[in-house]
Amino acid sequence: MSNDNEPRAHASAFPERLIEGYQAFLGTRLANEQKRYEELATVGQSPRILLIGCCDSRVSPEVIFDAGPGEIFVLRNVANLVPPYRPNDDYHGTSSALEFAVMGLRVEHVVVLGHAQCGGVKAYAEGEADPYKRPLSPGDFIGGWMRLIAPAAERIGPPTQPLPDYVEKLAKESIKQSLVNLRTFPWVKNLEDRGILHLHGAYFGVATGKLLALDEGHGTFVPIAEEQHAAVTAQPRF
Template sequence: MQHARPLPTYLVQRYLGWKATTYKENRAWYRRLASEGQRPRAMVIACCDSRVQVTSIFGADQGEFFVHRNIANLVPPYEPDGQQHGTSAAVEYAVTALKVAHLIVLGHSQCGGVKGCLDMCQGRAPELEETSSFVGRWMDILRPGVETIDSLPEDQQTEALEKEAVLTSLRNLMTFPFVAKAVEEDELTLHGTWTTIGEGGLEAYDPARGQFRPVNPTE
């Protein structure tokens, strides 16, 4: 592959630092993970946004989370049409092969994908309407959710749609027969969460109240 190039020097240096410290100090654990295979307790579906570090937020150890990231942490509906579906494949593997106990959808504040969807649906991003736009066609998953936030003041719409993206993914997860079966048999629980990047806050969806509420250890 003639277009591939060597790694940037700063990444090489960081790798060498990791190998000499973190890996060296935990070599036995890494080798155990390699020999015994992965047994993650949970799958987390998060956004690609570089500011959202799933393992840091939840203090996860190596091998604890099966993480899948995409634009705006979206899960499409179940569509066994013979095409290529990366997110659906990840969900299938996590639930049917790894037998994760929890499936967490993690949304976040200032999500560029969600803002793009809102702009597209309100006529401010015609480039995303093009059939050639991968981002635009992916955000079509969230398009119906825009109707749920139309009546809100403009300065509240983006955050509301970010949370609607989490709920859309949860609803779509239940269209997967193997997910629905695992949930019904109490082998899997679904969770909706949303984090604020600047404040480090975390909200979880409370189905009893029908809203996201701050995670509070006293409750």
């Protein structure tokens, strides 16, 4: 005989913060966009943008870009990295998501979004600065993954002090490296060369909320909506 209280007991183990968030979703977004969700369930998704972001909980692409359901195809990994094209028997989570977005969904834009105070980039820089630094676990999955930015680190040189400044510089350079790696995928390069697909780099300031976009022609990052950002941040806070 089943216990009537058993389902409720299991539900109570679910994180309370997520329950509260879902309840808010029911009263706001779902109530306002129910038809949109029904449409997405029926006809499927057709986002025009693939955004490759970091797992960092402080940098939510949907929040930063005020995106509704179905608008952005988001791929998140540690330090928003893209590996080079290497078709083999390894596990390729990032590459498979890229393949689906570009070749399956036929997105028109791929954006690599880096951010300030990135823990993954910091871990790489600290490891280079201190050869005695130990990995978080024997598997050192983060260490292996972060070696993808070694070419970017080689371009800017070894870690310098103050280390936080170097980490910010490396984070921006790693965005450029991910764009280089994106172009090693034959179908990405082919579509970009034909003007069908467009690649972008961007950088978000966690503390400031400032968004920078990469000008690949000059190799620099330029501010987006600079005047509006200045006006908002200049307002007094109570």
